[in-house]
Amino acid sequence: MTLGGGSLALVVGTAPATLIPDRLAVSAVEFLRTADPKHVRACPLDEGGCGWLFLDRSRNSSRRWCAMEDCGAQAKARRLTARRRVARATP
Template structure:
């Protein structure tokens, strides 16, 4: 997997509405059919966390320096992050399809949430406090800490969890991205209008046009 990026940094699309769902969507395409992986190396995991606002630049640089010192551990951290991501995906997908998540997946995410929240701390802010995070130090799983906090918030929020959707192109085996539907009507169908939404719109137009020609 490697820790050094040998290509231009991928720009992640953050359209899931919650950090945990954006993390799940770091694999594009259709899982099991035509997946498009965007976390190829530990550097990609750090890049996602930085772009999503889960890590600041200073912490991202510190983690990359640690990864260069411990490349095997960084690769292991990436493998664990991918396993957590897929378990999280299956849990959310099960909810969107009206099913129950697998016990093994719930156990994995519960464990990951526990490890992450152990790094929560109080930071003094003006006249009060804010919740922050420990310094990463040598903890190569630090990019996952805010992700797992977000996952816990969504999974334990009845309102958010009820509005988690899978892209409308899931049933045609084209997209498995997840998102929180925050429209007032609760009728959002596409993970992204500029991609899947436009694709579906173009297909409807084509069918109408063909129907008119045939008629």
């Protein structure tokens, strides 16, 4: 990346081996340039998530997990197991 004249320019290689990383870099810069920072969230590590960043496009900006199928479902299953253990342990 180079900075000049008040604008940011991304300089990428032309070798075929760098084609995928270059596209990834261009996509990442474009995302960071256009995404609203208020909607970027992190999957909560302390609640069993992965810690990855995701873009919350839910109607009321209340999304918690990067993917409910992965991190959200696992966290909910762990909480259910913990509640059941406590229920079995207490008479």
